[in-house]
Amino acid sequence: MTYSLLREIDYLLAPRGCAGCLQPDCVLCHTCQQQLDRWVERDFPSSLICLGALFSCARYQGPVRHAILTWKDHGDREVTQYFAFALARLILCTLHVAGVLSDHPLVLIPAPSSRSSLRERGWYPMRELCTQLAVLLSSQGFHVHVCCALHQKRGSHKSVTGSVRQRQSKSRTYQINWHQVESVFDAQTLCSPPMSLSSSPFVMMIDDICTTGSTVVGCIRSLRQAGVSVHAAFTLASVPG
Numbered sequence: 296m297t298y299s300l301l302r303e304i305d306y307l308l309a310p311r312g313c314a315g316c317l318q319p320d321c322v323l324c325h326t327c328q329q330q331l332d333r334w335v336e337r338d339f340p341s342s343l344i345c346l347g348a349l350f351s352c353a354r355y356q357g358p359v360r361h362a363i364l365t366w367k368d369h370g371d372r373e374v375t376q377y378f379a380f381a382l383a384r385l386i387l388c389t390l391h392v393a394g395v396l397s398d399h400p401l402v403l404i405p406a407p408s409s410r411s412s413l414r415e416r417g418w419y420p421m422r423e424l425c426t427q428l429a430v431l432l433s434s435q436g437f438h439v440h441v442c443c444a445l446h447q448k449r450g451s452h453k454s455v456t457g458s459v460r461q462r463q464s465k466s467r468t469y470q471i472n473w474h475q476v477e478s479v480f481d482a483q484t485l486c487s488p489p490m491s492l493s494s495s496p497f498v499m500m501i502d503d504i505c506t507t508g509s510t511v512v513g514c515i516r517s518l519r520q521a522g523v524s525v526h527a528a529f530t531l532a533s534v535p536g
């Protein structure tokens with residue numbers, strides 16, 4: 296019997312509590328939802344991310360941390376829609392400030408999970424989150440693609456720990472899924488100068504947590520080598536600096 300099936304049975308037998316604070320009879324209580332609107336901005340070089348920052352819904356602590364771990368590691372998929380709403384609020388505000396109009400095409404690139412995580416969890420949380428996010432952004436008039444452009448090389452792990460040397464080698468742990476990239480980006484876009492927005496879609500990298508920043512940097516560098524420039528990066532939460 297699979298772990299996810301056992302969880303389904305568990306939910307049927309016992310009413311669930313808030314994924315953030317365990318308050319009974321709700322998926323994510325109103326107070327915990329409000330925690331996801333305490334936006335955090337972390338500076339990155341504009342040569343890496345066009346907008347020069349990574350934006351997060353909240354700091355990675357307390358109920359937010361608990362909710363993300365419950366969602367991702369314990370398969371609490373009911374939380375996905377709440378995270379998608381929180382990210383949509385942040386992204387729509389950021390697009391408005393950046394002057395990106397609703398007729399501009401958007402591309403969402405989910406950070407990849409390691410092969411072992413996919414196997415153990417039996418699902419790809421970031422893809423599911425991006426799919427729901429795309430629906431919400433589309434409802435606001437945007438034309439949105441989800442592009443799973445990256446996957447991790449066999450034997451590599453997306454981890455927040457490890458030596459400096461291991462973290463520095465992060466950029467070499469991602470492979471391009473060319474089938475996905477070529478289905479979303481035309482050849483002209485892939486050959487256009489980095490950060491050229493006028494001729495290309497607005498590309499956003501989406502991840503769950505930003506800790507050292509090495510994952511997002513590794514992903515963006517791999518995408519750049521494939522001709523894809525990232526204009527903005529968003530995470531659900533960011534570790535306080």
Ligand SMILES: [Zn+2]
Pocket residue numbers: 313314315316317318323324325326327328358
């Ligand atoms: Zn709560």
